[in-house]
Amino acid sequence: xxxVEQNSGPLSVPEGAIASLNCTYSDRGSQSxxxxxxxxxKSPELIMFIYxxxxxxxxxxxxxxxxxxxxxxxxxxxxxPSDSATxxxxxxxxxxxxxxxxxxxxxxx
Amino acid sequence: xxxxxxxxxxxxxxxxxSLTIQCQVxxxxxxxxxxxxxxxxxLTLIAxxxxxxxxxxxxxxxxxxxxxxxxNLTFSTLTVSNMSPEDSSIYLCSFLHQGKREQYFGPGTxxxxx
Numbered sequence: 141x142x143x144v145e146q147n148s149g150p151l152s153v154p155e156g157a158i159a160s161l162n163c164t165y166s167d168r169g170s171q172s173x174x175x176x177x178x179x180x181x182k183s184p185e186l187i188m189f190i191y192x193x194x195x196x197x198x199x200x201x202x203x204x205x206x207x208x209x210x211x212x213x214x215x216x217x218x219x220x221p222s223d224s225a226t227x228x229x230x231x232x233x234x235x236x237x238x239x240x241x242x243x244x245x246x247x248x249x
Numbered sequence: 250x251x252x253x254x255x256x257x258x259x260x261x262x263x264x265x266x267s268l269t270i271q272c273q274v275x276x277x278x279x280x281x282x283x284x285x286x287x288x289x290x291x292l293t294l295i296a297x298x299x300x301x302x303x304x305x306x307x308x309x310x311x312x313x314x315x316x317x318x319x320x321n322l323t324f325s326t327l328t329v330s331n332m333s334p335e336d337s338s339i340y341l342c343s344f345l346h347q348g349k350r351e352q353y354f355g356p357g358t359x360x361x362x363x
Contacts, residue, residue: 182356228291236307240291
């Protein structure tokens with residue numbers, strides 16, 4: 141079992157819709173959870189982090205964490221074509237950040 | 250947040266040669282890391298660059314192949330030695346501020362080995 145799992149996609153959503161990206165992790169001791177956005181040919185950009193169960197909102201982005209079920213999700217409201225990118229979920233393991241393989245999001249006009 | 254830069258941004262190198270990548274942060278940071286991202290893949294941690302001591306390497310990576318220096322709290326280098334085409338990848342520098350959990354990445358170095 142992979143430590144951090146994501147659906148590779150692509151996830152295609154129309155402009156203005158809500159994009160929902162999901163991630164599960166295997167280490168119950170994980171404490172910190174991150175979402176990075178990576179445009180093609182660019183480095184990962186940190187867009188959200190969450191440390192406690194529940195929801196955390198920042199603009200059009202909402203991160204959701206459920207430690208009991210070991211999943212973390214990212215909702216993007218009012219999706220724009222500029223949101224088209226690969227979204228990497230990352231989880232802090234015992235001493236390092238562990239990345240999922242990423243979900244490719246495509247927002248079409 | 251801090252600004253992080255890497256040099257070179259890209260390079261094309263011949264098999265058997267070595268390349269040193271530089272990473273500079275504009276403020277002092279506690280931890281610096283080096284990652285590799287091969288085409289179509291996620292990020293793999295190569296090592297943690299420790300200031301004033303040897304780097305801590307992850308399984309599958311060795312100091313002879315990827316020597317790392319970190320002479321101070323704002324600067325680190327990664328050398329890719331005796332390169333082969335399998336080393337073609339994007340190499341990324343990353344850092345953590347003291348007391349923080351959020352990790353940030355530099356712009357990356359795209360390496361092609363022919």
